[in-house]
Amino acid sequence: MNKPMIPAAKPIIGDDERRAVDRVLASGMVAQGPEVAEFEKEFSAQLAGSRECVAVNSGTSGQHLGLLASGVKPGDEVIVPSFTFAATANSVAVIGATPVFVDIDIDTFCIDPSAIEDAITDRTVGIQPVHLYGHPAAMDRILEIAKKHSLFVGEDAAQAHGAELNGQQVGTFGQWAMFSLYPTKNMTSGEGGMVSAEGPEIARTLRLLRNQGMEKQYANEIPGLNNRMTDIHAAIGRVQLTKLEEWTKRRQELAAHFDANLQGVVVPKVADGATHVYHQYTIRIDGASAQERDRFAQALREEHGVGCGVYYPTPVHRLPAFELELDLPNTEKAAREVLSLPVHPSVSDADRDRIVEAVNAVATAGA
Numbered sequence: 001m002n003k004p005m006i007p008a009a010k011p012i013i014g015d016d017e018r019r020a021v022d023r024v025l026a027s028g029m030v031a032q033g034p035e036v037a038e039f040e041k042e043f044s045a046q047l048a049g050s051r052e053c054v055a056v057n058s059g060t061s062g063q064h065l066g067l068l069a070s071g072v073k074p075g076d077e078v079i080v081p082s083f084t085f086a087a088t089a090n091s092v093a094v095i096g097a098t099p100v101f102v103d104i105d106i107d108t109f110c111i112d113p114s115a116i117e118d119a120i121t122d123r124t125v126g127i128q129p130v131h132l133y134g135h136p137a138a139m140d141r142i143l144e145i146a147k148k149h150s151l152f153v154g155e156d157a158a159q160a161h162g163a164e165l166n167g168q169q170v171g172t173f174g175q176w177a178m179f180s181l182y183p184t185k186n187m188t189s190g191e192g193g194m195v196s197a198e199g200p201e202i203a204r205t206l207r208l209l210r211n212q213g214m215e216k217q218y219a220n221e222i223p224g225l226n227n228r229m230t231d232i233h234a235a236i237g238r239v240q241l242t243k244l245e246e247w248t249k250r251r252q253e254l255a256a257h258f259d260a261n262l263q264g265v266v267v268p269k270v271a272d273g274a275t276h277v278y279h280q281y282t283i284r285i286d287g288a289s290a291q292e293r294d295r296f297a298q299a300l301r302e303e304h305g306v307g308c309g310v311y312y313p314t315p316v317h318r319l320p321a322f323e324l325e326l327d328l329p330n331t332e333k334a335a336r337e338v339l340s341l342p343v344h345p346s347v348s349d350a351d352r353d354r355i356v357e358a359v360n361a362v363a364t365a366g367a
């Protein structure tokens, strides 16, 4: 194999971002300041249906503060999918609350709404669905269940900037929603997160929690943390925000091409009314064992120079951090069978054709 490797992910950071950082450094004001305030407004207008947004230092911090703002306390239960990044459950567990893991829908990889009601107990306070890979969770049904049982909904939109369900943006369904701005996500600020809030009360609580519980300096109203975003990071994020739409279009274009041309693998389905933003383009090797899937991935990398990733090889409930024995068959199936192909905007048409050829060749070889 002497073809250059097509990377599984590739943050695009260029001269515009460098100039923006320079501008902040030259100003001498680098901590949270005017850039963060502008970034919050611009992000809100573009990605959160004009809901008030609060910038923080990571997506995980964002969901931690969201859960605290929703009043989650030790001993409470919050329903989460197990097929996700550990942060979804970590943010619940570090509060001393219990993440209650439920199964996913195998077609969308998102939490299965019909599994949620069975998991509700008298300690359940909320549901934290994940818009996994950039596909919106079934928010209409989830909100209905939440309303019926008086639960809050907090959205994990870490991977889903710009995704929609029935024309409504993710990040505008829950009491709050968290977007991650980590470098491999659809846009980045270096590290960072953005939390959209349903109303001014949640937004104010998020702002207090982010900054030691203070609105006025040294008049701390509640115990809080320092989860502030710096103006340096916000400046990067503001530039990235202006490019996101074009990048998302390219992701969707690549995905449509893969959908039409891949053979011998299960391509990702899109639910009725959903707009997928393809943080990942995730196929399934139907019926494969984890070893067979890993061999498929190895062949793509080593024989064809196609970078690929497995998100996520171990369901969160089985990680050493949680170590639970649960019967979540779709979660287990997904963990064995998924494989994500490069779908980032740096993938050229030539790369795209190589990816299709490689997957079809490996699928035909019956790896």
Ligand SMILES: *Cc1c(COP(=O)(O)O)cnc(C)c1O
Pocket: 058, 059, 060, 061, 084, 085, 087, 088, 130, 156, 158, 159, 180, 181, 182, 192, 193
């Ligand atoms: C990335 C990610 C997070 C955490 O975001 P960070 O910015 O890395 O803290 C949470 N949930 C999901 C599903 C993610 O992909």
